Amino acid sequence: MSAEEKRVWIYAVIAIGVPAVYFTIILRQVPTTDVTQIAYVWPLLTAIGIAIAVNVVASIVTAIASPKEANLKDERDTDIHLYGQRAEYYVLVIGAVAALGLTLASFEHFWIANALYLTFVLSALTSSIVKIVAYRRGF
Template sequence: MSSEEKRTWISALVGVVVPAVYLATILSRVPGADVATIAYVKPMLISIGAGIGAGIVLAIVAAAAGPREPDRIDERDREINRRGEYAGFYVMSIAAIVPLVLAMAEAQQFWIAHALYLAFVLAALASAIVKIVAYRRGW
């Protein structure tokens, strides 16, 4: 497994676990509450920071634990990365419509922020999934 593929797997893992923990924590407060009173900004920022930090730490651990392999990126890696990023871009472009519509409908900031957060998460996961499939099945 190339170092690029390892980083993609780490990105996918972090992209599932961190938002799932955050959303489970925050959304458990929603039933019966006025969402305007739910303090979500600090936990969301912590979640974003934790995701970035976990991705960096896990990539370093994977690089240190793995066999010494050249950290070269070949044409295949570039093409897989390009395709994955395109997929993430398209998912983000489509998913960003939801927070835009919520803002136009004057929905509460809580829902707009979470729709946008979810759009970023879906884009990152789509990108990682396309890359993993390309690495596993070829392109």
Template sequence: MSSEEKRTWISAVVGVAVPVAYLAIVLSKVPGTDVSRIAYVGPMLTSIGVGIGAGIVLAVVTAMASPKDADRTDERDREINRRGEHVGFYVMSIVAIVPLALAMAKVEHFWIAHALYLAFVLAALASAAVKIDAYRRGW
């Protein structure tokens, strides 16, 4: 498995684990509560920071485990990355319509922020899924 594929797997795992944990914590407060009273900004920023930090730390640990492959990329890796990022961009562009529509409808900031957060998560996961599929099924 190439170092780029390992980083993609790290991105996918972190991209699922952190948002699921965050959403389980914050959305569990929604039933029976006025969403304007839920303190979500700090936890959301924390989850974003934890996601970025975990991705970096896990990528460094993986690189240290096999240093000879750490920064070796070839044309195939670059093309797979390009295709995955391309798909992620389109997913983000399409899904970002939801928070935009929510803002235009003057919905609570809570829902707008979470729709945008979900758009970023879906874009990252779509990008990782395309890359993993390309690595697993072949280029």
């Protein structure tokens, strides 16, 4: 497994784990609390910060564990990265349109912010899954 593929796996695990915790904490409050009263801003920013920090640390640990592979990147890695990014853009566009629709329909900021966060999460997962499949099966 190349260093780039390891990074993709790390990114995928983080893109599942951190948002799962965030959404569990926040959405658990929806049935009992008015969404205008839910304090979601700091947990959302914390989740984003944790995801970034864990991704950086995990990538550094991976590079330290196999230093000879750390900076190796070939044409296949570049092509797979671009292939994953193309798939990611479609998800981002759909999510942005959905968030715009929520805004135009005058939904609360809570729903708009969480829809945007979910869009970023789904785009990261889409990119990761497409890349993993490309590494494993080709494209």
